[in-house]
Amino acid sequence: MTVTDPAGNPVGTDIADPNGDFTVTVPNTEVKPGDNLTITPGEGGNPATVTVPAETPTITNQEITPDGNGGYNVTGKTTPGTVVTVTDPSDPTKTVGTATADTNGDFTIPVKGTDVTPGETLNVTPKDGTPVTVTVPKDTTTTTTPTVTNPVVTPTDNGYNVTGNTTPNTPVTVTDDGGNVIGSGTSDGKGNFTVPVDGSDVTPGGTITVTPKDGEPTDVTVPANTPTISNPAIVSDGKDGYIATGKTTPNTPVTLTDAEGNPLGSGNSNENGDFSIPITGMVNPGDKVTMTPKDGTPSTVAVPDTTKATVTDPKITPTDTGDYTVTGNTTPNTPVTVTDAGGKTIGTGTSDGNGDFTIPVDGTTVTPGEDVTVTPKDGNPSTLTVPAKTAPTISNPKVTPNGTNYDVTGTTTPNTKVTVTDDNGNILGTANSDGKGDFTVPISGNKVTGGDTVTITPANGVSNTAVVPDATKPSVTDPTITPTDDGYNVTGKTDPNTPVTITDDKGTTVGTGTSDGNGDFTIPVKGTDVTPGEDLTVTPKDGNPTTVTVPTDTTTTTPTTVTPTISNPTVVPDGDNYNVTGKTEPNTPVTVTDGEGNILGTKTSDGDGNFTIPVDGTKVTPGETVTITPDGGISNTAVVPDATKPSVTDAKMTPDATVTTSSLGQLNLIRK
Incomplete structure (x- = not known):
């Protein structure tokens, strides 16, 4: 028995035993999954085809641990992108959890405590793979009191973020020095948490307390919220002067100075933090101007040369993939370079015939808050400040009656403060989203009227609106x-x-x-x-x-497009006729044609992908090659056997296993 690869090279041989059985070992270095191998008995016997199977997914490092809320997390590692299912062995049809392994093969599957019993064994199975078992712990109680580690308070545009680590999936409360709750959230599956706190609720230098539910409180000091300048720029005033622009903390004095510290002008940022300050002193193109917010961090930019190319309306915006796009306008057909704070090039492009340009920037090359420089060839540099990768938004906003009052609900970024305001900007209520991003903000019924529109705003994010329902009208x-x-x-x-x-x-x-x-x-x-x-x-x-x-992730319901292929194609005699067999995608039409393209038979594969297609014996000749094609897929071939020559029956290929049969022989290629 000789086994050859798709190129006709021998990859294994063996001699059938007195019963006609044989096993050929093929090194996995010689073939790859999906290869069609040919098995030929003796000298000039009828060839048979087997397809090298895909690696069977396995699971390693499987573990089940309590999640702290009465349930469990099943974790482990398998082939990346593989669906993993947890089932009850006593009832294999009962699925208690499922998830898809990430790009590293890691998976975490939540299991409700009500679906399992401490001490019972669960099956954890990768799709088309080998199952393993885990045993539900008998003691789900937390033996140690939750504590907070690495607590940090970081300034934001509107206040602070309190971050740290505690027991996974544990509610965390932040209180001021008077014991008043000023923020709350829930730690994630790894114990990390972020709790937003409004700047008006705390005092720089003061102490706040971070407490996990039923845990030990930890004190942390509020840092000074040092103002900074973002997107600093100097632009022409249209005459002979210049204007300094940028963004900082709202209602903050900003001072302009030259390289020697001489004053060049001053002004205040508005309620949004934007400022536009005329430069009153003498400056020349190329001179450095420093903008300093009161008690804050200065930023320096150069006075542009109006005779050189300049970028107008520069912007840097995050993309859905975690990267950024730098856009703007300059002289038409001009190369533009984007550099980081260290002067390293992180993006290049060329403006079009209208001067517009769009330059992609890898999100891993910059950090939110960092300044990047955009420079047209031989032109004036412009400075942009990298924003956060994703600004929180509000999805599925709703206002529903709650007695004589209302609840405003929706979804945003987890652990984010949400504020509801009326048409005049008056605050109607605030709350924090939970660990999944869901929020409920109660508002008083005497502050709104049916038909009113309320605005829902996540901290540092994009607002959305909802309408207060009229109880006399139909609602959804x-x-x-x-x-x-x-x-x-x-x-x-x-x-x-x-x-x-x-x-x-x-x-x-x-x-x-x-x-x-x-x-x-x-x-x-x-x-x-x-x-x-x-x-x-x-x-x-x-x-x-x-x-x-409209959801942005349809991966859980949108089927993956798979190009059908044919594996293990075989032609076997059936009296004076033949049957063409093999395997493809389930429920797929399959057509058999001769060397001239004439159709010899068609059939649809079953739910497992197997098919058997009868072919009239008068339409083919022993030794002839037929082509087997799945609908919309890739063809494969098989040879009509010659009854006067040795043949191989029940040819199979299995990884790392030996299967024996009686018959003229079975090929079992052991991958070692």
Whole structure:
């Protein structure tokens, strides 16, 4: 028996025993998963084909640990991107948790405490892989009191972030020196937490206390919130002078000085922190001007040369992938370079015929808060300050009645302070989002009226709005938007038999439907009509509008496109005819053709991907090659056997295992 690779090179040989059985060992260095190998018995026997199987996923470092909230986390490592499922061995159909391994192969699967029993064994199985077991701990109690390690208070634009580490999934409370709660949050699965605190609630130099639930309090000192300058620039005033611009802490005095410290002007930032200060002293192109916020950190920029290329309206914005884009306008068709604070080039591009440019910057090359310089060739440099990679947003904002009052709910970045204001900017309520980003802000019913619009703003983030419902009109409860193969389904509940309309953020109708006799409705929305992250409005006829946000992650429901292939193709005699067998993607049409492309037979693979296609014996000749093609996939071939020559039956290839059969022989390629 000779085994050859796709190029015809021998990769293994063996001699069949008196029963016709054989095993050929093929080193894994000689082949790779997906290769079609040919097995030929004797001299000139009928060849058979086997396909090298993919590596079977396995799990290592499996462990189950209490999550601190009555449940458990199952962790481990497997092949990256593999779906891992936790099941109850006594009822294999009962799934108690599932997750997908990350790019490193690591996975964490939450399991509810109500779904398992301490002491029982659970199966942890990678898809198409080998299961392992873990045993639910019998004692889920925390034997040590939670404590906080590495507490740090960091200034932000509107206050401070309190960070640290404690027991995973534990509520954390921050109080001032009078014991008043000024912030709260929940640690993540690794125990890390971030709790935002409003700057008006604390005093620089004062002490605040950080306490995990049922744990030990830890004191930490509030640092001075030192003002800084972001996006400093000097621009022409359109005459013979210049204006210094930038952003700092709101309502802060800013002083301008030259390289020798001589005053060049002063002014105050506005309520948003922006400032624009005319330069009153004498400066020349290339001179350095220092901008210093009161009690803050100075920033220095150069006076531009109006005879050289200059960048106008420069911006740096974060992307969804964690990188940045630098944009602006300069002289048309001019090379532009972006450098970091150390002068290292981190991005290049060329302006177009209108002078516009867009330059991508790798997010790993810069740090939020760092200044980068944008310079057109032989031109004036401009300074930009790197923003945070993602600004918090509000999704699925809703206002729902709660007795005579209301609850404002939605989702934002975890552990983020959320403020609700009325049309006049008056604060109606504040709260912090939890560890999953969900929040509920109670507001008094006597401060709003049905039909009012409220604004919901995450700290340092982007606001969204919601409408206070009118109790006399139909409302939508439990509105949800979920991905489908070609778009989304919007579901919810309202008054029975009520028309419901869905509009996009421009007011264009993207879906309509009518609730059933129970008030339930499902309305399909085409994926081409909306954009992930966009807010849609769901309105029952003559009723209160409700907002849902198009999800940005559809990976859990969108099927992965797989190009079908044919593995283990074989032609076996069936009386005077033949059967063509093999394996492909489940429920896929498969066609067999001869050397001229004539169709010899078609069939659809079963739920496991196996197929058997009858071929008329009068249409093929022994030794002839037939082609087997899955719909939309990659073809493979097999040879019609000659009954007068030795053949191989039940050819299989298995990694690291030996399987024996009786018959003329089985190929079992052991990968070692």
